[in-house]
Amino acid sequence: MKSESVTQAKKQPDMIEPLFDLILSALILATALAAVTGRQVFRSVIFFIVYGVLIAMAWLRLGALDVALVEAAIGAGLTGVLLLGALGRLKHLGQISATSLSIWFRVAMAFSAAGVSLGISWAFITLPEPVGLQAAVNTQLTIAGVENPVTAVLLNFRAWDTLLESVVLLVALIGVWSLAQNEDWGMRAGLTTHSPSDEVLTSFAQILPPVGLLVGVYLVWAGSSQPGGAFQGGTVLAAMALLIVMAGLMAPPRVGSTAVRLIVVLGPAVFLAVALTGALSGQFLTLPPAMAKALILGIELFLMLSIAATLMLLVLGPPESKAKQ
C-alpha cells in the first residue's frame, strides 16, 4: 500500500505537493512561534493544540500514519487537556505571572536558538545517503505475526522498548500520585470540582463514548495489518473516559483502589509474563512465529486497557480536595 502511494507520488512531478508541504511547514512554524511567545498562557496552550494537529498532518505527508494517529490523540489532545487543567489550577491559586526577561537577553537567545536550528539543518542536509531498516524489517515480517511493520517493530522486534515504555507510564503515575497531599490520599483522582452542567458537553459525553469504544478496540484489532495499535486505541479510550469524567457523568476512580491498581499493572504484567515465557523456551522476549499473532494481539489488548487507564489518571493528576492558598 505504501509503495503504491510512493510510485504515484513519483509519477506526478507537479508542484502541488511541495507547495502543500511548504505551506504546512509555514503554518507549523507560525503556530509553534505563537505557542511559545504568546502573551497569555491560555492562548499559548490553544496554539499548542492547533500545532499538534498540524504536526499530525505532517506525519501523514511523511507516510507515517501510525505516528499521525498517536500525535493527534496524545500530542494535540491529551497534552492540551493536561496543560489546560494545570492552567486552571494555577489560576485558582492566583499564580499566573507573566514575567519575561529583558529584551537584550531575548534577542541574544533568539540568535542562539537560530544558530542551533541552522546547525541541525546543516547536519540534516549533509547526511549521507540513507540505508534504512526497511529491508531488514520486511525480510523478517513473515515471522513477526503481524503485517503492519510498525506494530511488528513495536511488539516484536523492539518489544524491549515497548515493555519498558509501559513501565515508564506506570512510574510516571506513581510519581504523580506521590505528589498528593497526605489528607487527600485515597480520594478520587484529580481536582474535585463541581462543574456546572454544560448541556453541549453532557450530550457529547453521552453520544461519543460508544463510538469511541468501538474505534479504540478496532484500532487495536486493525493494528496487526493496518495503521493502529495498542497506543492509538488506548489513547482513544482514555479520551472517552476523560470526556465522561469532565462532563460529570461519572466520578473519577479513587486513587489506590485495588481495581484501579490491577488495571494499571495488568498490561505490563502480561507483557512481562510473555517475555519470561519466551525466556524459558529460548530467549527473553522472543515470540514463537506460529503463536506470534495471537500473543501480540493478547498483549496489545491488555496493554490497551492499562494504557487507557494510566493515561486518564496521568491527565487527571493527583487527588486534590480543594486548591489551598
Added chain:
Amino acid sequence: MITSAMIFGLCGAAVIGIGLYGFVIHRNLLRRVLAFNVIGSGIFLLFGAMGYRSPILGADPVPQALIITGIVVALSATALAVALVVAYARATGQSTLPEDGAEHKTEDKADER
C-alpha cells in the same frame, strides 16, 4: 526536486530552535513545560523525516515505532512535570522559579538570623 522529507526535516530543525528559545526566555514553569514539548516534537519531526529520505524504500518503520514510544514517554514526563508545577505553586505561591540572585538573598537573610 524538493522532497517532503527535506521540507519537514528543516521544519523540524526550526521548531527545535523555536522551542529552545521559548524554554530559555520564559520564567513561568508551565510555559517551560510547553516549550519543552515543542522541542520534543521538533526532534520527532526531524527524526521521522530522516526515516523518509529514500523515496524507493518508503517510510522506515523503526523510527516510527521509536517516535510513537517517544510521544507516549513525553506525555508521561509532561504529566509529572505539570503535577510538580502545581504542587510547587501550592507550596510556595509561585509559578516561577526564583532567580539565582534572589535565592542568594534569602539565603543571606537566613544566615543573618
